[in-house]
Amino acid sequence: MTAAQAAAPPVLQLEQVARRRAGRAAVQDLSLSLAPGQVLGLLGVNGAGKSTTLAMIAGALRPDSGSIRLNGDDFLEQPELARRLIGWLPERAPVWPELTVTEHLDAHARLRGLRGDALRGAREAIVERLELLPLARRLAGALSQGQRQRLGLACALLHRPALLVLDEPANALDPVQVGALRKLIREQATAGTAVILSTHVLVEVTAICDRVAILHEGQLRYEGSVRGDDHAALERTFFDIAMNNGKAQAA
Numbered sequence: 524m525t526a527a528q529a530a531a532p533p534v535l536q537l538e539q540v541a542r543r544r545a546g547r548a549a550v551q552d553l554s555l556s557l558a559p560g561q562v563l564g565l566l567g568v569n570g571a572g573k574s575t576t577l578a579m580i581a582g583a584l585r586p587d588s589g590s591i592r593l594n595g596d597d598f599l600e601q602p603e604l605a606r607r608l609i610g611w612l613p614e615r616a617p618v619w620p621e622l623t624v625t626e627h628l629d630a631h632a633r634l635r636g637l638r639g640d641a642l643r644g645a646r647e648a649i650v651e652r653l654e655l656l657p658l659a660r661r662l663a664g665a666l667s668q669g670q671r672q673r674l675g676l677a678c679a680l681l682h683r684p685a686l687l688v689l690d691e692p693a694n695a696l697d698p699v700q701v702g703a704l705r706k707l708i709r710e711q712a713t714a715g716t717a718v719i720l721s722t723h724v725l726v727e728v729t730a731i732c733d734r735v736a737i738l739h740e741g742q743l744r745y746e747g748s749v750r751g752d753d754h755a756a757l758e759r760t761f762f763d764i765a766m767n768n769g770k771a772q773a774a
C-alpha cells in the first residue's frame with residue numbers, strides 16, 4: 524500500500540455491526556475499516572463469525588444493527604453499490620452446473636452491467652490471468668473443487684471491484700494454486716483494490732495480509748499489523764483462542 528492509498532478515505536467502514544443467527548449473537552459490535560490497496564485478514568476458529576461478517580459486507584445478509592459504508596456511502600440504503608463495487612467469493616462458490624466456464628463468466632459480467640466489447644475484454648483478461656483457457660468449454664458442474672474455486676475467484680474479479688471479499692479463498696487449492704492466489708491478491712492490492720479475506724490459518728494471514736482482525740465468538744479480539752512488534756501479540760492472542768478458547772494461559 525502506498526502512502527497516498529493509506530491517506531485515502533476508507534473503501535469499507537463497519538461501525539458497531541451486529542447480527543444474530545439461530546438465536547445467538549453471530550457478530551457483535553464489530554467496527555473495522557479498510558483503505559484502498561490494503562489487505563485485511565479476518566482470522567478466527569470455526570464459528571467465530573467470519574462468514575457472517577463477509578456476507579454482510581457483500582450485501583447477502585442484513586445486519587440487525589450498525590452501519591456499513593462503501594467509499595463513504597451508506598451501503599444498507601443503497602444495496603446496488605455492492606454489485607458495482609464489490610467482488611465476493613463466498614465460502615462455497617456457487618456454480619450453475621449446466622453452464623460452461625465461459626457462459627458462467629458472461630452471466631456474471633452481465634449481472635455487473637458489462638455488455639459487448641467491455642464484457643468480452645473483461646472476460647478475456649480474467650481467463651488469461653487465472654489460466655482458465657483450458658477449462659473454458661467445460662461445464663461448471665464438471666469442475667474439481669479447486670477449479671470451481673478459481674472460477675469463483677474469476678467471477679469476483681471480472682468487473683474490477685474496488686473491494687474484494689474472499690471467504691476462505693485458499694480452500695481446496697493445491698500448493699501451486701495457493702502460491703498463485705497469494706500473488707494475485709498482492710497484485711490486486713498494488714493496483715489499489717482493498718481486500719478482506721477470512722481464514723483460520725495464521726500463516727495465511729502473515730503471508731498475504733497487511734493487517735489482521737481476530738474474531739472470536741462474534742467479537743473483535745485483536746486488530747493490528749501482521750508485522751513488526753505486533754506479530755508477537757498476534758500470535759499470542761490467536762494461540763490463546765485456538766488452544767484455550769480465548770482465555771489467557773497461566774504463566
Ligand SMILES: Nc1ncnc2c1ncn2[C@@H]1O[C@H](COP(=O)(O)OP(=O)(O)OP(=O)(O)O)[C@@H](O)[C@H]1O
Pocket residue numbers: 544545547548549567568569570571572573574575576614723
Ligand atoms: N445459515 C446459518 N443459520 C443459522 N446459524 C448460522 C448459519 N451460518 C452460521 N451460523 C451461526 O453463526 C455463527 C457464526 O458462524 P460463521 O459461519 O459466521 O463463522 P465462521 O467464522 O465463518 O466459521 P467457519 O470457519 O466454520 O466457516 C455460528 O454460531 C454459526 O453456528
